[in-house]
Amino acid sequence: MRRILTILIILLVCQTSLPALAGVDREKLKKGIQAYEQEQWDEALNRFQDALLDDPENPQLHFNIGAAQYKKQKYEDALKSFEKAILTRDIKLQQHAYYNQGNVFYQMNQYPEAIQAYKKALDLNPGDQDAKFNLELVRAKLKEQAQKQQQQDQQQQRIEPSEYAKQLKAQAEILVAQRLYREAYDLMQQGLQSDPTVAAFQDFITRVKDVIDIGGSQ
Structure with a gap:
């Protein structure tokens, strides 16, 4: 998947000036961002979770946490975090959360779910070329998976001569x-x-x- 890192970094940096983060300790967030950019995923996750204590329902923080969890390959946790981020009224953040959900589903080989997530991302931003690219990629993977399953089924159905x-x-x-x-x-x-x-x-x-x-x- 070709855009997950770029999007997460852009959003993380931009969030330092979002009014929605008014109740969050900016120093905690800043340290989390710095750790994330230095690929210190454990440190970043700890900082973001610490910041979440100041505002437990903040969708931007849940998004950041999901980003770090994704990097740690904690995909189930990342899905839950992005699901909370989707509850935001910020359409742009919501679109990115759906997109990243698609990436997580892809990593988990859950191609039908990934397709649905990318479609939702495109509903919110039809011009998202990366979402279109990934959607077609996953569709191709799903088709390949179906073909392999069909071949396996055919092999199982082959008659073994006595x-x-x-x-x-x-x-x-x-x-x-x-x-x-x-x-x-x-x-x-x-x-x-x-x-x-x-x-x-x-x-x-x-x-x-x-x-x-x-x-x-x-």
């Missing part, structure tokens, strides 16, 4: 080598009636039948 079926095919291959296509085909058909796993060699049976149909039987 030893009898394997021996029967070996006999049929000998007949094919002798150009006794009809005999090989009949042998496999008879085997199908007594052992359903002979169907694992359906491609072989079909090829023999094709040879017979074009006049190759003896």
Whole structure:
């Protein structure tokens, strides 16, 4: 995801002058920002949480806490923090919170949830090119995931031939080598009636039948 760091830094810096932070100890916030910019995630988180004690419902502080939690890969906690930030009346902050929720969901491989978060971010800011980029990226990931699951399901559905079926095919291959296509085909058909796993060699049976149909039987 290509924008998470840039957005968080911009918001953190801008927040030092927001009226909504009037009840917050600015020194605590400043130290949290400095720690964050120095990639001292534990220190930043501690500072932001300490500042939150002054204003427990402040959405900007919850956003900052979510940012630090994200960097610490505490994704479940980050989701909760961004959810609280979304309650803000500040549309810009709300849009960024939805965007970052999308990033968190992406890291957790929860692609449908990430898509919904990016869509909400775009509802608030249709011109957000990064949100559009990430939305398409996640959609591609979801499609890839579905394709892999389909392949796995198909593999599970593949028939495992029994030893009898394997021996029967070996006999049929000998007949094919002798150009006794009809005999090989009949042998496999008879085997199908007594052992359903002979169907694992359906491609072989079909090829023999094709040879017979074009006049190759003896």
